[in-house]
Amino acid sequence: MNRNDFQALRHLDDKQVVDDIEFRGSGPNLSFGNILVHNSMGHVILLNGAYSPRTKKVTYNFVLKDVGPICRVDVNGPVHRDKGRTHKHELTDEEDPQKNLPEADARPDLEGKTPRQIWEVICREAKIGHKGRFREPT
Amino acid sequence: MQGGQNRAQGEIQGADMIDCKIIKNIGNTSVIKACDSIDERLVRLQTVFMYPEGSYVDVFLGMHDPPTSGFHLTDMGQTLSYLADLHISVHESRECGNIAEQVCNLLNIHEKDGELFTPIREDLSDAGDAILRLSQACMRIADLQYVKRFRQTSRHKGGINDILVTGDLDGGQLLEVMNVILERLDKLASETFRPRFETEEGLRRLLREMLPQMVKKEALEEGMSENW
Numbered sequence: 151m152n153r154n155d156f157q158a159l160r161h162l163d164d165k166q167v168v169d170d171i172e173f174r175g176s177g178p179n180l181s182f183g184n185i186l187v188h189n190s191m192g193h194v195i196l197l198n199g200a201y202s203p204r205t206k207k208v209t210y211n212f213v214l215k216d217v218g219p220i221c222r223v224d225v226n227g228p229v230h231r232d233k234g235r236t237h238k239h240e241l242t243d244e245e246d247p248q249k250n251l252p253e254a255d256a257r258p259d260l261e262g263k264t265p266r267q268i269w270e271v272i273c274r275e276a277k278i279g280h281k282g283r284f285r286e287p288t
Numbered sequence: 289m290q291g292g293q294n295r296a297q298g299e300i301q302g303a304d305m306i307d308c309k310i311i312k313n314i315g316n317t318s319v320i321k322a323c324d325s326i327d328e329r330l331v332r333l334q335t336v337f338m339y340p341e342g343s344y345v346d347v348f349l350g351m352h353d354p355p356t357s358g359f360h361l362t363d364m365g366q367t368l369s370y371l372a373d374l375h376i377s378v379h380e381s382r383e384c385g386n387i388a389e390q391v392c393n394l395l396n397i398h399e400k401d402g403e404l405f406t407p408i409r410e411d412l413s414d415a416g417d418a419i420l421r422l423s424q425a426c427m428r429i430a431d432l433q434y435v436k437r438f439r440q441t442s443r444h445k446g447g448i449n450d451i452l453v454t455g456d457l458d459g460g461q462l463l464e465v466m467n468v469i470l471e472r473l474d475k476l477a478s479e480t481f482r483p484r485f486e487t488e489e490g491l492r493r494l495l496r497e498m499l500p501q502m503v504k505k506e507a508l509e510e511g512m513s514e515n516w
Contacts, residue, residue, distance in 0.1 A: 177401025179365040181372065200369050205326055205348075207366075211373040219373055228343040228366060229322075229334055239341075250341040250374055250433060 151193075151214055156221075156241040158191070163277045165189045171269065171280075173201045173287035180287050187212065187278065195220075201265050201287045208265050210272055218247025221276070225261065225268055230254045236261045319419060329353070337423045339370055340433050345426045347419055349408070361418045362405035367426045369402070376436045378429070384436060388429050397425040404429070 151159075159165075166188040173180035183198035194215035201208050208225040222239040224230070230237050236258060239251035246252065260268055266286045273280055321344065322334040329351040337345040348362050368378065378388040378399075392399055397406050404425055406418050 175402075177365055178362070178403050179369055181369070183372070196375075198372060198375075200365075200372065202364060204330065205332070205364060207364075209369065209373070213373070213375060222373060228339065228346050230341075230343040250339075250370075252341045 151217060151220060151241060151247070152244050153242055159189065159193060159195075160221075160276055162189055162191060165195075165276070165278045166281060167197065167278060168281045170282040170285065171199070172283075172285040173199065173265070178202055178204060179207075199265075203287065208268055210269065214247065219251050220247060222251055223257070223260065223268065223272055224254075225257075225263065234258065319423070333419065335419065335423050337427055339367075339427065339430045341370075345423050347422050347426075349415070358410045359408040359412065359415075360405050361408055361415070361422050362403055363422060363426050365402045365404075367404055367429050368399075370430050371432060374433055374436070376432055378432070381436070384432050387432060387435065391425055391428045395421040395425045395428075397422055 167185055168188065169185050171182055171185060173182055175181050179200045179202050181198065181200040183196070185197040187195035187197055189195060196213045196215055197210065198213065199208070199210045205226060207227045209222065209227060211222040212220055214220045219239070220241045223237075224239070225236045227235055229235050230239075231254070233254045233256040236256070237254040238257045239254040241247060241251065242253045260271065263271070264286060266284055269280070269284060272278065319336050320333050321336055323331055325331050326348065331349050333347050333349060335345045335347060339345060346363065346366060348364050350360050350362060352358050352360065371377065371384075376384055378385045388399070391397070392404070397404050399405075404422060406422055408415050408418050
């Protein structure tokens with residue numbers, strides 16, 4: 151997938167998630183995975199996410215199956231270069247998925263938001279309709 | 289440090305040989321870029337070390353909950369989360385799990401519930417060593433990114449050995465690799481120019497060695513006959 155393909159996918163307004171999103175697990179992180187993002191371009195896009203109740207780190211990560219990550223939002227995670235702890239990664243060229251998306255833009259507007267609030271921002275900006283339930287992690 | 293470096297450089301330039309005593313002191317630099325509190329019992333240390341995609345490795349220094357005393361150093365699961373974003377799991381992939389286990393054993397790091405950690409003495413005398421060991425473990429385990437490859441959508445025309453020795457093949461990948469091997473054998477047989485014996489024999493040896501294990505593994509998993 152190149153940058154043009156990514157932008158076309160991003161602008162597509164029929165993207166849907168029909169599954170419930172629920173963070174689960176033991177250890178320091180709660181997580182979910184393999185949530186399908188339906189789209190009319192025929193790409194198999196899988197969403198996974200993680201939340202740390204103690205550090206308030208939140209990640210939403212979109213993977214193009216058999217290619218790699220194409221978009222990821224990190225809130226209060228590890229500092230990425232000079233973009234801070236809260237930033238958004240996007241595919242900028244074809245090799246980025248194999249490199250786990252080395253490019254990112256700072257997103258200070260997402261700091262302090264809950265996992266649900268962050269998800270709602272993502273859905274609004276990426277034109278994703280969520281028909282399932284979102285269970286806020288505790 | 290700047291003055292020390294200038295002095296050291298001057299002495300090095302004027303000397304007939306490099307003085308190890310001076311070189312040893314040049315590298316006294318902190319590995320911690322920043323520190324902030326998560327809560328009253330946990331602080332986050334941003335190290336100078338980086339994951340492959342360019343983010344800095346965080347390690348967290350935590351106090352044990354009473355009545356236990358002492359400290360521990362942990363990555364709070366961030367390393368395995370990094371791999372999860374690439375659909376890599378050390379718990380689901382035997383190859384990745386073995387590599388991660390070797391790294392942890394080498395560096396005396398433990399893993400539980402997705403978290404890498406190591407204990408620290410009450411007087412924090414071994415904290416520096418622990419930070420270096422845990423940071424190394426985080427970086428090395430994150431480097432599994434370079435081992436696991438996503439399957440390409442186009443047919444593999446070469447590099448079969450790479451795929452077979454580095455990948456965890458699913459059923460689709462197995463069939464794709466086998467088709468490429470068979471196509472190559474057919475091509476060799478039909479060429480008027482006799483191929484090098486080593487090449488054909490190498491491929492046949494590969495089939496003899498790899499096929500039984502691959503077929504058995506995939507057949508058992510997918511419920512297929514072992515004699516397909």
